[in-house]
Amino acid sequence: MSAAGERDEDASERLGCASFRRDLGVHYAYLAGSMYRGIASKELVVAMGRAGFMGFLGAAGLSPERVADDIAHIRRHLEPHRPFGVNLLCDLQHPARETANVEMLLAQGVRVIEASAFIKVTPALVLFHLSGLRPRPGGGVARDTRIVAKVSRPEVAREFMSPAPEAVVERLVAEGRVTREQAALARRVPVAQDITVEADSGGHTDRGVSTVLLPSMQSLRLRMTREFGYGEKIRLGLAGGIGTPHAVAAAFAMGADFVMTGSINQCTVEARIGDAVKDWLQTIDVQDTDYCPAGDMFEIGALVQVLKKGVLFPARAKRLHALYKSYESWEEIPQETRAQIQDAYFKKSVEDVWRETCEHLRKTGRESEIERAERSPKRRLALLFRWYYGYSSRLSFMDADADRPNVQIHTGPALGAFNQWARGTSWENWRNRHPDRMAKELMHEASAILSGYR
Numbered sequence: 001m002s003a004a005g006e007r008d009e010d011a012s013e014r015l016g017c018a019s020f021r022r023d024l025g026v027h028y029a030y031l032a033g034s035m036y037r038g039i040a041s042k043e044l045v046v047a048m049g050r051a052g053f054m055g056f057l058g059a060a061g062l063s064p065e066r067v068a069d070d071i072a073h074i075r076r077h078l079e080p081h082r083p084f085g086v087n088l089l090c091d092l093q094h095p096a097r098e099t100a101n102v103e104m105l106l107a108q109g110v111r112v113i114e115a116s117a118f119i120k121v122t123p124a125l126v127l128f129h130l131s132g133l134r135p136r137p138g139g140g141v142a143r144d145t146r147i148v149a150k151v152s153r154p155e156v157a158r159e160f161m162s163p164a165p166e167a168v169v170e171r172l173v174a175e176g177r178v179t180r181e182q183a184a185l186a187r188r189v190p191v192a193q194d195i196t197v198e199a200d201s202g203g204h205t206d207r208g209v210s211t212v213l214l215p216s217m218q219s220l221r222l223r224m225t226r227e228f229g230y231g232e233k234i235r236l237g238l239a240g241g242i243g244t245p246h247a248v249a250a251a252f253a254m255g256a257d258f259v260m261t262g263s264i265n266q267c268t269v270e271a272r273i274g275d276a277v278k279d280w281l282q283t284i285d286v287q288d289t290d291y292c293p294a295g296d297m298f299e300i301g302a303l304v305q306v307l308k309k310g311v312l313f314p315a316r317a318k319r320l321h322a323l324y325k326s327y328e329s330w331e332e333i334p335q336e337t338r339a340q341i342q343d344a345y346f347k348k349s350v351e352d353v354w355r356e357t358c359e360h361l362r363k364t365g366r367e368s369e370i371e372r373a374e375r376s377p378k379r380r381l382a383l384l385f386r387w388y389y390g391y392s393s394r395l396s397f398m399d400a401d402a403d404r405p406n407v408q409i410h411t412g413p414a415l416g417a418f419n420q421w422a423r424g425t426s427w428e429n430w431r432n433r434h435p436d437r438m439a440k441e442l443m444h445e446a447s448a449i450l451s452g453y454r
Contacts, residue, residue: 027052199240243414245445295389329377
């Protein structure tokens with residue numbers, strides 16, 4: 001501490017954008033991204049906040065009640081001035097649910113969200129964005145709510161770099177959800193001032209290359225700033241493949257305003273995932289992941305990146321998708337193949353799988369999906385195969401060793417790179433890994449690397 005009682009800033013705290021650190025209330029231009037179903041746990045968020053970083057709670061897949069409880073825990077264990085954020089996952093099929101989630105977050109006093117998997121700016125996002133706008137004393141627009149948008153495509157980035165769509169704003173004004181003043185302010189600022197450019201990453205991925213994506217987004221930022229005459233800087237961070245000091249240094253050398261990590265944080269004490277899974281993850285190398293169709297977008301074949309080493313899930317997921325493309329119903333699939341799927345993949349009969357699927361759909365208020373499947377054998381086939389994704393994902397949160405071949409674990413090669421960097425140190429064992437301490441070391445080492453190049 002200095003004589004005046006202020007913190008002494010080290011070189012790593014000067015990496016990235018100063019206004020980003022100021023506006024988000026962090027000491028470091030470094031975020032820990034959300035991981036679904038609470039893998040990015042309340043404990044992880046607290047650890048990051050206490051250390052001068054920001055973490056995002058992995059709210060996707062959790063009930064609103066659970067999210068509210070986790071937010072309450074974070075508030076109890078973080079000092080009021082310490083920042084934190086919560087993930088908001090796009091829900092195009094159920095926009096009312098997405099809006100309800102935003103209303104809940106606003107009611108809970110959440111001021112920063114990580115918007116992920118969005119392909120356009122939705123009314124729910126606009127509601128969150130406008131709710132925090134107010135005139136800044138002396139001119140300009142102040143933001144009491146902030147969206148950190150995670151994007152991997154320029155056309156999606158353009159949506160977030162633009163002012164909120166006027167038709168959506170007018171609808172919110174007419175509904176009494178935002179004020180005329182907020183609507184006027186919205187024309188002067190982008191929906192998201194902070195955008196995370198996501199290169200190839202664990203989980204859902206477009207397999208982007210950081211050295212291609214970030215410069216492209218930087219050029220887009222320049223054009224959009226000129227087009228709309230913004231008075232504030234649109235800040236671009238980099239995620240995907242950030243697992244070592246050299247990767248962090250490379251991001252800042254390319255002009256990133258901040259970095260975001262993901263995969264490396266799932267193999268820490270604070271991550272909410274099974275110990276057996278962490279035991280596996282701490283051993284992987286950069287080549288030990290694979291791509292396969294995603295469960296939530298199974299029909300269109302969108303990709304997720306998952307663990308390949310020691311499991312059969314990615315190969316089996318690809319096979320199920322190939323069968324889905326080749327056959328119009330479960331009954332059309334050859335008997336021998338159906339038997340193998342039930343015995344090795346499902347571990348139960350297809351009748352039991354369908355019964356559990358229907359129970360889940362009724363519980364979540366989607367009875368219409370059952371009716372649709374009863375009319376369409378192809379739709380029923382998709383739901384049967386989607387059940388496998390849910391089952392394989394649940395294994396990673398329960399007893400993964402009970403059915404190791406079928407475990408689905410979203411992760412990326414950044415974790416393999418971190419494992420190799422940590423080999424021979426106390427961090428080789430995940431039981432010694434804590435996301436905040438790892439973050440500080442990565443930033444310090446990156447600062448040293450960049451200093452050596454100057």
